[in-house]
Amino acid sequence: MLINDLFSSLISLQKDWKGIVLNPNFVRKGWIISWSNFGSLSVGDNLTTRTILEWGKSRQYSFQLDDGSLLQLYYEFQPGGEVLENASVAFYKFKDGQTQALEDIGEWTGEEIWSDSDLEDDLLVPWVRVDCCPQHRRGVIHSAIHMHSNIGPSVRIPVNGFPTPKQFLEVIIAWFYPEKYASRHLDTSGGYENMGRVQAINRQSIPCFDDPNARRIVYLDMPKSE
Numbered sequence: 092m093l094i095n096d097l098f099s100s101l102i103s104l105q106k107d108w109k110g111i112v113l114n115p116n117f118v119r120k121g122w123i124i125s126w127s128n129f130g131s132l133s134v135g136d137n138l139t140t141r142t143i144l145e146w147g148k149s150r151q152y153s154f155q156l157d158d159g160s161l162l163q164l165y166y167e168f169q170p171g172g173e174v175l176e177n178a179s180v181a182f183y184k185f186k187d188g189q190t191q192a193l194e195d196i197g198e199w200t201g202e203e204i205w206s207d208s209d210l211e212d213d214l215l216v217p218w219v220r221v222d223c224c225p226q227h228r229r230g231v232i233h234s235a236i237h238m239h240s241n242i243g244p245s246v247r248i249p250v251n252g253f254p255t256p257k258q259f260l261e262v263i264i265a266w267f268y269p270e271k272y273a274s275r276h277l278d279t280s281g282g283y284e285n286m287g288r289v290q291a292i293n294r295q296s297i298p299c300f301d302d303p304n305a306r307r308i309v310y311l312d313m314p315k316s317e
Contacts, residue, residue: 138216221239296315
């Protein structure tokens with residue numbers, strides 16, 4: 092059953108990124124994987140450091156990262172747990188400049204790290220989110236699966252396929268923490284030190300709605316195992 096495999100992969104995610112991915116808070120209820128204290132998937136576009144702080148304190152996340160950033164992973168399957176019906180995976184980056192302070196203190200301590208003094212400048216934060224919502228599709232301007240970011244509310248980049256938790260975290264670390272990614276997985280020329288690891292991550296795929304419109308204009312494609 093695919094939902095079982097995905098849930099198991101969440102358990103190993105923290106081990107795979109030890110020291111970076113912290114505070115697991117994911118749960119499974121029936122055919123849905125989300126997080127404890129799950130509120131809503133509806134969020135605004137102009138998110139700030141104060142928003143991320145409030146979500147952290149109320150545990151509105153699946154995982155935290157070592158700099159205070161949040162991962163939200165939501166997968167809703169059709170009965171039987173094999174076919175994805177709705178989903179949303181998101182990354183919200185806490186403000187730059189906080190990373191070193193967190194690394195210096197060692198083990199994550201949550202409330203002791205985040206305080207109102209961190210919010211002297213309530214800055215907009217970078218974020219990305221991939222949604223699967225076939226019921227709202229509207230051609231190439233709103234494909235069944237698409238990626239949002241803080242570029243703008245109308246920008247929905249079509250995506251062919253939907254990422255597993257490991258695939259999503261892989262690209263988040265590569266995009267937002269390239270030096271950490273390189274130090275763990277790339278050789279001096281930029282190639283993978285362990286190609287088998289990447290192939291194993293991409294071997295698992297999620298059956299979901301196939302929207303041909305996702306391939307009519309520039310789009311993102313889920314990697315396949317070679």
